[in-house]
Amino acid sequence: MISEPLRNPLSLFDVRGKSAIVTGASGAFGRATALMLASLGATLTLAGGSAKELAEVAAEVESLGGRCITVPRRPDSLEDAQAMVDAALAAYGRLDQLVVASGYNKAGFIHEMKYEDWQAVMDANVRGAWFMAKAVGAHFIANQVKGKVLLMSSVRGRHGNVSGYTAYCTSKGATDALTRVLATEWAKHGITVNAIAPTVFRSKLTAWMFGDDELGQATKKRSLSRIPLGRLGEAEDLIGMALYLLSPASDFCTGQVMYVDGGYTAG
């Protein structure tokens, strides 16, 4: 007998009717993931610090025929994270997916940078993901939802960098560890947790590498010299992997850091 996934493989990517929270939804990856999910019939709770930018993404979602609400908050506290969960449940009566696309970097050499700058990067990239996982995970477990969690790591979780990345690399190494430990802790609930680890792709975060900034130019040139596919990424390069990790196609994949990096980590 031919099983349903073999007969109809695209059904593995069916996310129609699912409800997703996306933090950092105004950012390059958050926006692209939100639009991809909306195009495929998922409903969205878009979160981020700028109500104006969220409204712009919401208008794009609606232009695709999608449904979304906005929560103008960053995941700075458990209360913020819970507000996103409550809003999703109030709007759609269900919550199935979490995408933590909020993140931040402030480069600086350790002997010159302030502790507060290191802490701000750790708070945005690690503490925020932890609050989101805590609030969303509690809902998944209490309601027996076999949910999907997608975190954003980076090749910097594995590789150092000469451009003053002690905060960013440390935060992404922690993201990798958080991915693995949540995956193992929640496996018995059927919840999967994975991360995407890109190399440099165009976004607000990396705008300094696409302009005239000298350190940015040098960083971009060095990154490019290490990427076998010969270019930096665009947000659209990541959404195929995002769909895989947020759909039934990845039901037997958990605790993985998926490199979407043009071959950077292969070399």
Ligand SMILES: NC(=O)c1ccc[n+]([C@@H]2O[C@H](COP(=O)([O-])OP(=O)(O)OC[C@H]3O[C@@H](n4cnc5c(N)ncnc54)[C@H](OP(=O)(O)O)[C@@H]3O)[C@@H](O)[C@H]2O)c1
């Ligand atoms: N771009 C790259 O080359 C690259 C490479 C590897 C990994 N990543 C990771 O991918 C994720 C998404 O980044 P992106 O490239 O899409 O960047 P982005 O376009 O700058 O989007 C990130 C979003 O995070 C929010 N944010 C900014 N500062 C924050 C803070 N201190 N606390 C909480 N939220 C904050 C912003 O939204 P609001 O201002 O509206 O809150 C922003 O829209 C991040 O985790 C990043 O580290 C990016």
